[in-house]
Amino acid sequence: MDEVRVAVIGVGHFGRLHAEKLRGLPGARLVGVVDADRERGASVAGPLGVEAFTALEQVPGKVDAVSIAVPTRAHFDVASACLEAGIHCLIEKPIAETVEQAAALVRLAKERDRILQVGHLVRFDAAREAMTGVIDRPMFIECHRIAPFKPRGTDVSVILDLMIHDIDLVLDLVGQPIVDLDAVGVPVLGDNEDIANARLVFEGGCVANVTASRISMKSERTLRLFQKSGYGRVDFIKRKFTWIKRGGPVVEGFPNFQIEERDLPETDPLRLEIASFVDCVRSGKPPLVDGEAGLRALEAALRITKALQHWAEKVG
Numbered sequence: 001m002d003e004v005r006v007a008v009i010g011v012g013h014f015g016r017l018h019a020e021k022l023r024g025l026p027g028a029r030l031v032g033v034v035d036a037d038r039e040r041g042a043s044v045a046g047p048l049g050v051e052a053f054t055a056l057e058q059v060p061g062k063v064d065a066v067s068i069a070v071p072t073r074a075h076f077d078v079a080s081a082c083l084e085a086g087i088h089c090l091i092e093k094p095i096a097e098t099v100e101q102a103a104a105l106v107r108l109a110k111e112r113d114r115i116l117q118v119g120h121l122v123r124f125d126a127a128r129e130a131m132t133g134v135i136d137r138p139m140f141i142e143c144h145r146i147a148p149f150k151p152r153g154t155d156v157s158v159i160l161d162l163m164i165h166d167i168d169l170v171l172d173l174v175g176q177p178i179v180d181l182d183a184v185g186v187p188v189l190g191d192n193e194d195i196a197n198a199r200l201v202f203e204g205g206c207v208a209n210v211t212a213s214r215i216s217m218k219s220e221r222t223l224r225l226f227q228k229s230g231y232g233r234v235d236f237i238k239r240k241f242t243w244i245k246r247g248g249p250v251v252e253g254f255p256n257f258q259i260e261e262r263d264l265p266e267t268d269p270l271r272l273e274i275a276s277f278v279d280c281v282r283s284g285k286p287p288l289v290d291g292e293a294g295l296r297a298l299e300a301a302l303r304i305t306k307a308l309q310h311w312a313e314k315v316g
Contacts, residue, residue, distance in 0.1 A: 001282045003027060004088075005063045009034040009056065009078055010070035011044040014092055018067040021271045023048045028278045031063050060085040065115070065281050067274065068092060072156060076101040079116075083108045088115040090277040093168075094160050094301065095294030102298050106291040117277045117287035118294030120168040124269040124276065127223075127234045128169070130241045130262060134232065138225045141170055141208040146220040149189060157192040158185070159301050159308070163212035167198075167304075168289070168297040169223070170210065176202040178300060183308040188215050198304045239264040 004027060008019040011033045022030040032051035035041035045052035053059060056078060059066065065088035068078050076096045079089050083105065095118045096102040109116035122128060143166040178200050185196025195213040202208070221236035230245030241262045273289075280287045 001064065003029050004065050004278050004281045005029050005031045006065045006067060006278070007032050007034055007053070007059050007063045008044075008067045008069060009059070009082075010068065010074075011035045011041055012069065015067075015069035016044050017270060018069055018274065019044055019048060019050075021268075021274050022067065023050070025271070025275060025278060027275075027282055032059075034059060056081055060087065063087060065089070065277070067277075072097055072160065076105065079105050080108060083112050083114050083116070086112055086114065088277075088281045090115075090117045090119065090274065091294070092119040093294065094118075094164055094298045095291065096298065099295065099299050099302060102291070102295040106295055109291055115277070115280045115287060116291035116294075117273075117280065118289050118291060118297075119273060120165060120289045120293070120297065121269040121273055122165050122169045122236075123172065123289050124267075124272040125236065126239075126264045126267045127236055127241060128172075130264060131173070131232070131234070134230075134243055135173055135225065136227065136229070137204075138173055138206050138227045140206065141173065141210075141223065141225040143170065143208070143210045144220050144222045145212045146216040146218065147214050148217065148219065149194075149215050155192075157305060158194050158196050158212045158214050159198075159305050161212075162214060163196060163198070163210055163304070164297055164301045166210050166212070166223070167300050168293065170200065170208045171296055171300065172293070173225070174202050174204075174206050174208070176204045176206065178303070179203050181300075181303060181307055182311070183304045184311050185308045186312075193308065196304070196308060198307070200300070200304075234264075239266065 006028050008015050019033050030050050033041050033045050034053040038054050041052035066082050068091045082089050145162050180201040183198040185193040188194040194215045197211045200208040223234040225232050233242045243260045245258050
């Protein structure tokens with residue numbers, strides 16, 4: 001396939017970004033955008049010089065792939081209809097509302113031999129690449145994703161809104177199933193949790209402590225971990241990666257330890273994610289974040305949500 005014809009379904013905040021990234025992306029041709037709100041669709045399609053559709057039924061036959069950025073509650077209906085029609089799908093996280101829906105999408109993609117990719121952006125960050133070859137068997141991981149309040153995304157809990165990014169990253173780094181977890185969290189500005197902490201215990205002994213907040217006065221996105229061979233810290237905002245390991249020259253205060261500090265390049269993870277999806281559609285190779293990865297992240301996020309509910313009942 002020389003050129004992938006793509007449409008973006010749902011052009012709210014993220015959908016608009018998807019459309020802008022796709023316009024002019026090598027190997028892809030943005031055919032149009034789909035949104036039930038005719039004016040919103042036109043406002044995105046017009047400047048990009050593409051067609052605006054108001055219904056999903058207008059898309060099949062005109063595209064090879066779609067980028068789905070509708071509200072989470074509609075992910076399953078939209079994605080399943082597209083996969084049934086033989087259309088490759090990139091779905092914004094989380095993959096679906098329920099584990100059953102996510103599993104059904106994974107099965108359908110396999111049956112139709114279509115690419116199903118889930119939008120976990122952190123996997124395309126330069127920080128993840130910097131950890132490759134360094135992180136082998138982490139024993140402890142701590143993630144903080146702290147952000148000021150924004151109305152967008154509050155239709156779901158902070159677990160599905162923000163924490164799920166770090167859940168996916170931790171699952172990728174550890175590579176083992178979760179055997180136990182507990183969580184705490186509270187809603188502050190609405191009906192859904194705005195701040196939460198989860199402690200995950202993995203087969204093999206690794207423990208991960210993950211915190212997410214969308215009601216803070218500052219922004220923080222960090223990851224710390226240690227394993228037998230060393231200790232690492234990533235600051236996603238300041239774009240720094242620090243790795244301390246045994247051996248090497250003697251550093252004051254750290255005898256027989258070597259400290260490596262690396263500046264992380266500024267990249268565009270969303271563009272890289274979309275470009276990777278287009279490449280997978282063209283080549284047929286499996287995506288970096290496939291449907292099964294999205295399913296695992298959702299399953300863990302929903303287990304955390306359930307544990308949080310048990311904790312809330314216990315403390316009243």
